[in-house]
Amino acid sequence: MPFTGKILLIDDEAHVRKFLGLVVRGLGSPVTLEATNGEEALRMYAAESPDLVLLDVNMPMMNGLQILAAILQQDPKAQVVMLTSLANRQTIEDCLKIGAVGYIRKDTPKEAILAELTAYISDEPKPADPPAS
């Protein structure tokens, strides 16, 4: 079933947001929201409650880890996937500790990014799912 939820793309670089916008279209017909910095991202998250967030790490003012922590403080169930060119273990484990649900390297081919995102979306608990006992 095509995905029709909301996806928030947070990256300070316009061409990356454009690329991600094209990638997520492969999921179906998502409503794509874009933020260029942490402040904007937090405001947008609060107003729109997106189903999935794609978040860059290297950004001016607030970095991705700070934004991740702030989003999770707002909504502990937020589904945040880091999408970044940084691939060192320390950064990855920091994101994991803070609570990102996934981490994708930007040099991953478009099809593989799409496959990863599909997995995150299908992992999301559906409203019709029976409550866990």
Next chain:
Amino acid sequence: MTERDPEKAAPATAMMIAEVRYDLPELLREIEQERRDSSFAMETLEQVEIRKLFASRNRRHARDKK
């Protein structure tokens, strides 16, 4: 030949020991460990390994929720 009185020799030994702050092999081990840790932290992970890391965490979380 005069015999050394261990009682008198003790303060000198104690002072000598107090001055030795690091054991060289231990220091070298520590340096090696630090190097390993920092290169471990800076190690670049492939997407496959990253996925595994997150998958095991997500599985743990799903189990904890039950």
